[in-house]
Amino acid sequence: MxxxxxxxxxxxxxxxxxxxxxxxxxxxxxxxxxxxxxxxxxxxxxxxxxxxxxxxxxxxxxxxxxxxxxxLEVLDTPQQVAHVLNQQASLIQEKIKQLTKVLQDIENLKEEVIQMQSVDFKKYADIIVNLQMNNDNYWVIKYFDEKTMDHIRQHFNQESGQEFINRFQQLSQKILDLQEQGVDPLDKRVRALAEQFWKMVEEFTKGDMSLLPQLMQFEHLNDNHNLAKQQNKVNAYLQPALGLYFEKAGIKFGDE
Structure with missing residues (x-):
């Protein structure tokens, strides 16, 4: 031969x-x-x-x-061979990126499953959807009770849910920016953002104020996720402005 x-x-x-x-x-x-x-x-x-x-x-x-x-391309010159190899390298790098994301999602889901300490496939599915959305706050789901999760499933789809999250995060960042600038909590700018904040709470709950305890539990979390830390800072900073807004709007809670 x-x-x-x-x-x-x-x-x-x-x-x-x-x-x-x-x-x-x-x-x-x-x-x-x-x-x-x-x-x-x-x-x-x-x-x-x-x-x-x-x-x-x-x-x-x-x-x-x-x-x-x-x-498939012709491989008759060094340039043609190098071009094909470059294409293969780019495709492999993209595949590695995709697989790395899938692996990270699996690890994140596994961590949530362990922390939940109970089998709840509906919540697992919700977590998977949020991971696919690249929503870094997927972990919040484990803290919500079934009533709150059913409310979310009923009133938000993947697109509207992501849009709401984005708006809420943007609002929270504006509030934190004022805090970092040392703006007084009762300044008119803070009061305006406090009103927007409450309107978003109403938008989320659709008027069902029985959901509030679930939404306010971030104050009691010892979670290291940035959202918990951020939300605690937002809630504390907005408290005076929200109190003033509730008073002027005649909004009362519980036995008040």
Whole structure:
């Protein structure tokens, strides 16, 4: 056998695949042998071997054989080979990024499952949805009771829920910015934000004030998540302005 050629068996062994797979690639037009021997045996070159590596790399990334066939490029010059390798590297980096995200989501869900100390598949599903939304506050779900979770499921979908979270976080940041600037809690700017804050609470509860205890429990959390720390700071800073707003609006709670 000429040293420039390999039999199908030799190529399969070098690339850790099977003869049947290479035969299938030949039938599909993915990897045709460069020539055939007088006896009809498929013969492959080292260029074919590099082409096979390209196919294997794309296949490992989840591409279908039809998609791979459309992406295969000619490998006749060093520039063409380098271009293909650059493309493969970029695809692999993106896949690593995706898999890293999936792995982190799994680890986060596992941590929540352990902390909940009870089996609740509805909450697991809610946590998964929030992880897919890249909502860093997914962990809050474990603190909500079933009534609150049913309320959220009923009144918010993935899009509207994310939009509400974004608005609430933006409002909270404005409040914290005033606090960091040393603005008096009863300043008109703080009072205006306190009113917006309460309007958002009303928007969330849809008028069901029995949900308030669940929303206010952040004050008692020893959680290290930034949201708990941030919300405690917001609540404490807004308390005077909210008290004044409630008084002027005639809003009373409990037996007041």
């Amino acid at each position: 000429d040293k420039e050629y390999m039999t199908i068996g030799q190529l399969a062994k070098k690339m850790k695949t099977t003869v049947r797979t290479l035969q299938f690639y030949d039938q599909k037009g993915l990897l045709k042998p460069s020539m055939q021997s007088e006896g009809g045996r498929r013969l492959y070159t080292y260029q074919d071997m590099v082409q096979l590596h390209q196919i294997q790399s794309l296949k490992s990334l989840g591409f279908s054989l039809d998609e791979i066939k459309n992406q």
